[in-house]
Amino acid sequence: MKVKEGIHDPNVTTTCSAKDWIAITLGKLDGMTAFTAGKLKVEGDLGLLTKATQFFKKYTPPAGDDQVEEGEELIVKKQILSIPQRFATGPVMGKFLNSFKEKKIMANKCPECGRLQLPPREICAECVVRATDWVEVGPEGVITIMDVTYYASPDPLTGESRETPYISAHFLLDGCKGHETLWHELNPEDRDRAKKGDRVKPVWNENRIGAVTDIKYFELID
């Protein structure tokens, strides 16, 4: 995150890692706990900062400290849902994911218009025919567009805030053309030097299970 000096005249300045800050805004980390643990450094008016916790009031447990108007008790009930799920991949998506185990990226091809689909789908919805042919593409390619994410979505598999920044990107793999891009992530360390058109290769995980996470990310080829 880029921080500029001299624009404002702050009463209090805080310094902490992006991950901790997001955890504070999500209510996963208490600001005072972060301060006492040395994760949050403060310069200036500490008293003012304690008032800042009300910015994130939405996420703080309602019982206890909050001041409520006299004679009125507003109860807010807190619940946390945890739902283990299993999703069938089906044969087409299953073939695509399974090929990751051999470090291969497979697209399927429409027999009529010839376009490739990545990830593959059962039919080409433009031609309304089954896309039965398979083509191995990549694994190298070029960046077509990239999104540097500073504000983390929670990781849906763990519920934890992700490390930021991370880069969501589209890659045109060798053998693909036009809009036949693959959506994955780019190595965050390439953030400052990566640009559209740069060549990339996938970094595979050692332990591959047939999932999107088998590719750790793509990274620049030097």
Place this chain on the structure above:
Amino acid sequence: MKKNRNVGIIGVGQSVYSSHREDVNQPEMIHEAVVEALNHAGMTIDDIDCIVHGNMELFEMVHQPDLWHTLGSGAFGKETMRVTTGGTTGTTLCCTADYLVASGLHDVVIAIGFEKLQEGHTTGGITNMADPLWARQLQTGALTGMTAEQVISEFGEERAKKASMKYRIQMDKHAMKNKKAHRRLGLEFDQGDDLMESSPALVGELRMIHMCSQSDGACAMIFASEEKAKQYCKQPAWIKDHITVHREECFCAFGDAPVVLSHRYAAEKLFERNGIKNPRKEIDMFEMYDPSSWWGLDWLREFLLFEGDEHLKMIENDEITIDGDFPINPSGGVTASNPIGATAMVRVAEAALQIMGEAGDHQVKKKVNQALASGFGGTLWTVLFLLTREVPYALNKSGQTM
């Protein structure tokens, strides 16, 4: 175009939009909107034949919330139906109410859209909307900086950023006139250059200031047959036409292709079948579902079928202001208030209020004969509404257009 009956919008109710409506539970919040809509139409709940209810279940994780909400919605003992189509839910609720009245099944239908985003986790909910086999892992919630990057690469960094900030500040100026709006920040244009640097970056050049809010709130609208509408309302807002457009795929839509093609397609079809040749001239105002100021300015081009930089010029030349030649979102739009299940409905409701001349402090000065309202969803849907001041169709007894 064949329509069985004309349908008029005769009542609009909105709760106050806010990040925190902990003062009320869900049925109570909905009740605020329902009561206001009934009062606006001069009706009681006894005059309502059917209730259409909708939101995005994955945000609050309450399934069949319409059952819980019965006391607030007034649905007890009445026909009822639930609709949920993601971000477009609000506009789809309007489509459903239109179908129910136009078909002759019911004479008076109330549609209710709501969301209490503070009771769930919006970004978590949106991420879980993505397909679980591939996209869920990669989703960045509803946030993307790709449109910003595309606009910047097409028009240059300075012009693009200035236009985006000007659009955002203009929307805030509109919101300042709307007491129901959630974010009324009181921004001034000379803050633009500072804000585009100092506002926290979310994704790429999409910054906090550009992005819509997460709001709590409810909207209710009453739809009536021509006979009932004329009986209860001096100037209903009539439904001329609406169109819903989906893309056939989602994956590539996020690729190198333009993100939203469904807007332009919807506009082309809607204008063509209603004989609109120059939407910029023939339409008087537009309530657009603008999730961020980058999308707002980019989508202006799509909906008005521009090819070049006319959309940027409209912003630069103050044509989109409440007093301008083509007002956009006099209500403040989605960047000001975003109770998601209601958001798209609020667009139609606000366009209707402009035609009725009852938008209050944010009423546009010019007479609104024809208004446009759009809905958008993360599943890349577009719903586009065309409302008119005049009764749109002369119908014979068998419902054929004369």
